[in-house]
Amino acid sequence: MPVAMGAEPAKSASTAAYTRVDKAKRTQNVIAAEPLTLADYLSRIADSGSRLRFSPNEVIFNQDDPSEYVYQVISGTVRLCRYMPDGRRCVIEFILPGDVMGFIESPDLPACAEAVSDAVLMAFPRSCFDRLAKSNEALRSQLLCHLSSNLLTAQNHMFILGCQKAKERLASFLLNFADRIGLVYGDRLDLPMGRQDIADHLGLTAETISRMISALRHEGMILVPSGQQIVLRDLVALRALAAES
């Protein structure tokens, strides 16, 4: 079941979108029998949304902006981040095609969003989003699932930041990212974000990321055909390192 993407038939996004739908389905089967996903509902109100295009590093919304829109990433990658007054940055999470962001019951947004690569997204005004939710119970339960799943992700990440060492964090990140992407081409993983982005996501420095990638490569767990591409050669060893759950 393909996701209707409004006016966006971009081929690069479609495979990833399938993955996202599958994941949403896995999450939703708890309280709802209804098979429509959050993405499906968004496609229904595509008319009231606007299609936006961003270049790398362009700001999509700022921290403490009012939460007036809900966004869906159509293609490209986005990072959610928070800055400290002195410039330290924390990348809360990466948002991939098909993902929804900006939905939170808080007057202000707790983080800012920036495009990692060229990105296209749909922006839906909260008002029209809420109107649809008011009359639609299945959508509401999807929203609970959406928030729950975000919460699980966040708690999982807290665990990584609180307990794991550098190499374990990198292994967790690679596995998690591969899982989200769906490991499309064989097992070659394309990392749209730079080392610094990964570092700020894992609470490390870019140098350490570089060193840990080299370490995993020397230990034969991964191959690095080019800077942005990584092949997960030994999933078993990587999983043992990441000690998932």
Next chain:
Amino acid sequence: MPVAMGAEPAKSASTAAYTRVDKAKRTQNVIAAEPLTLADYLSRIADSGSRLRFSPNEVIFNQDDPSEYVYQVISGTVRLCRYMPDGRRCVIEFILPGDVMGFIESPDLPACAEAVSDAVLMAFPRSCFDRLAKSNEALRSQLLCHLSSNLLTAQNHMFILGCQKAKERLASFLLNFADRIGLVYGDRLDLPMGRQDIADHLGLTAETISRMISALRHEGMILVPSGQQIVLRDLVALRALAAES
């Protein structure tokens, strides 16, 4: 507006419960005008809940248990934590009187809960909780607020774990905890949890917590009349350290 606590009129819990209600109100005003809080709704179905009592370190539920109950802490403190296979522990968060935990749209619980001090809680079966939610729109929007607020807390904590140094983490923790408790007696803060619990919450060791407490004391930011009690003497300096937001 006091919270009806079912059969529990414990004086130690009531002040803290007030605080929690106020906090919930602050969060909810986004999409609902209705003043009833999650705690209020829980008190309505107090009959279908069971009152449970736990001793320090007793397990309330385990990681990967099915999520069959929603809990409300009546008195005492609870810690939510996750363990790694090798025994490393991460304290996701501390749950205080009035707080609700265990509500998540996931078949299995992502963390286990243990009593920090003697604790009394109410357990509500998910089934009867869901039944009430089905017929009650205001409750549903409270649930969205509940999850949103948990998500905000989690993202805030990710920020602390990812970016801050030991002393900053401790300052953030003390301020945050003081804020949740409501700084009941003047400004003396009673910490129900031990150093190791704080350490596992902040991604540090018990020794480091001890050292940082000493450091803050020597710098005149706090007083430590007894091991469990801390007086925040210089809120300005502490906030500067924590660099809130």
Next chain:
DNA sequence: CGGTTGGTTGATGCAAGTCAACTACGGTGG
């Protein structure tokens, strides 16, 4: 009392940060 547990403090080691040099691209303009 002595034993146990939780907290503090000190000495030392190490993982990751910092600083800096070097390399590899990818684009731009001559």
Next chain:
DNA sequence: CCACCGTAGTTGACTTGCATCAACCAACCG
């Protein structure tokens, strides 16, 4: 087409903040 530049990644040398290990102290309790 190559020369130039700017940016991103890698690697090495050194520093440091926190962990580790261990001794000590103070409360609490049978």
